[in-house]
Amino acid sequence: MECRKIQEYLETDYLDGEVGSALKQQIKEHLAGCAKCRRQEETLLSQRALFHEAKIQQPPERIWQNVRETIVLERLQQENSLSRGIFQRLKEFIFAPRPVFAVASVCAVVIFLMVVAGTLINRSQSLSKADVGEIIIGYSLSADNGDFAYDLETDIEEYFL
Amino acid sequence: MDDVNPDTLERACEGSIDAFEEVYKATSSFVYNVALRITRNSVDAEEVTQDVFMKIYHSLKDFHYRCTFKTWAYRITVNTAINHYRKSVRHQKNRQDFDSAIKTLPGGSSTAEVAIQSDNEARLNTLLGCLSLEHKTCIILREIEGLSYQEIASIVKVPINTVRSRLKRARLALLEIAGKGLV
Numbered sequence: 001m002e003c004r005k006i007q008e009y010l011e012t013d014y015l016d017g018e019v020g021s022a023l024k025q026q027i028k029e030h031l032a033g034c035a036k037c038r039r040q041e042e043t044l045l046s047q048r049a050l051f052h053e054a055k056i057q058q059p060p061e062r063i064w065q066n067v068r069e070t071i072v073l074e075r076l077q078q079e080n081s082l083s084r085g086i087f088q089r090l091k092e093f094i095f096a097p098r099p100v101f102a103v104a105s106v107c108a109v110v111i112f113l114m115v116v117a118g119t120l121i122n123r124s125q126s127l128s129k130a131d132v133g134e135i136i137i138g139y140s141l142s143a144d145n146g147d148f149a150y151d152l153e154t155d156i157e158e159y160f161l
Numbered sequence: 162m163d164d165v166n167p168d169t170l171e172r173a174c175e176g177s178i179d180a181f182e183e184v185y186k187a188t189s190s191f192v193y194n195v196a197l198r199i200t201r202n203s204v205d206a207e208e209v210t211q212d213v214f215m216k217i218y219h220s221l222k223d224f225h226y227r228c229t230f231k232t233w234a235y236r237i238t239v240n241t242a243i244n245h246y247r248k249s250v251r252h253q254k255n256r257q258d259f260d261s262a263i264k265t266l267p268g269g270s271s272t273a274e275v276a277i278q279s280d281n282e283a284r285l286n287t288l289l290g291c292l293s294l295e296h297k298t299c300i301i302l303r304e305i306e307g308l309s310y311q312e313i314a315s316i317v318k319v320p321i322n323t324v325r326s327r328l329k330r331a332r333l334a335l336l337e338i339a340g341k342g343l344v
Contacts, residue, residue, distance in 0.1 A: 011329045016303060018310055047335055050288070051304035053281050059193035063207055064185055067214045071178065 006030050006037050015044055165230045174221045185214060188231075191306060192238045198301045199242035199294070201286050205249055209242045216241065228315060235302070235316045243294055291338050296331035299324055 006027055013019045014027050031038050165187050172180035189210065196209035216237050224233055289297050298317060302308045314321045 008329070011332050012325050015332075016310065016328070043336060044332065047332065047339065048304060050281060050285055051300075054198075054285050054305055055282065056190065057194055057197055059189045059210055060207065063189065063193070063210050063214075064182070066211050067185065067218075068178065068182070070211075070215060071181070071218060 001026060001030055003030075003034060003037055006034070007040050010037065010041050010044055015048065167226075170221070170224070170230060173218075174224075181218060184217070188234050189214070192234065194305065195235070195238050195301060196242045196245075198289060198305060199239070199297060200246045200249065201290055202249070205245055206242075209238070209245045212245070213238050213241050232312065232315045235306075235308075235312075236318075239298055239302075239316055243298065246294065288335050288338060292331055292334060296327050296334065299327040300331040300335075303328055 009019060009023070009027055014024065019027070031041060165184055169180050169183045169187075173184050192213050193206055193210045196213070197203060197206035200206050200209060213234075217234060224230065289301070292300065295317075299313055302313045302316065303310075308316070310321045310324050313324045317324065319327075
């Protein structure tokens with residue numbers, strides 16, 4: 001196998017233990033006889049050591065305390081919002097229809113005014129009709145008696161009369 | 162990391178805080194360490210860890226075992242850490258903070274050990290800081306968490322060949338940086 005191909009394996013699968021046993025054996029054989037590839041392997045291994053020496057840090061205790069506190073707080077808020085939800089709905093039921101009442105009141109007032117105005121207009125109209133009726137009745141009654149209530153003052157009328 | 166017991170997950174899902182604490186204890190170490198390596202900052206790592214566990218808590222009901230819990234938790238961690246890192250970089254360009262190494266070392270270590278350890282940590286952090294987020298994530302999951310190509314591919318949601326290629330590029334970039342004596 002060529003050095004280039006071996007070095008590719010060294011940089012990836014071979015170093016990471018992702019090659020099969022047969023290929024691993026092949027690479028090992030190549031490394032035994034190739035100083036250049038062996039150097040590359042050593043360099044990569046020393047770089048890897050830096051990562052392996054990296055200390056695994058333990059997370060500070062306060063992280064869990066914070067997480068726990070946040071969860072407890074969230075649960076309390078949920079419970080509160082649940083109980084508040086009932087009151088809220090009750091409050092909405094009582095207070096939310098206010099605008100509806102306002103609109104209804106305005107409508108009622110408008111309707112009342114219209115009814116009153118309508119009644120007044122009807123009344124005045126009926127009054128004026130009654131006057132006309134009385135005049136006609138008066139006229140006809142006068143006519144029946146042969147006594148005209150109106151001074152006609154025209155020549156033709158005078159002629160006939 | 163071993164996968165979390167399904168019974169524990171079930172109880173945590175039903176709202177048991179003790180079961181959720183068990184989940185936390187089983188997974189918090191890798192969450193914090195992955196977050197620490199990606200963000201390279203202990204304060205950010207703490208924020209990310211807290212954020213990850215709140216996300217796990219909220220979406221545990223939606224976890225339907227389509228993948229292992231481990232893969233799912235790693236995925237949330239990686240995504241949260243990357244997003245957090247991007248945001249913090251936007252706010253504070255070229256930020257580097259290596260405070261975590263010295264602060265969290267055990268008290269019994271000698272001064273020489275502490276110095277070597279902190280030097281290694283600083284070197285590793287600087288090297289990781291030179292990589293792109295994609296390369297950095299793959300190399301952290303492989304070299305520090307020891308995950309297989311298949312596991313990394315599932316977490317990052319890319320084909321295995323992409324994982325392979327990212328690891329190769331990351332390693333060559335690290336060798337180049339180290340060869341130039343930048344670290």
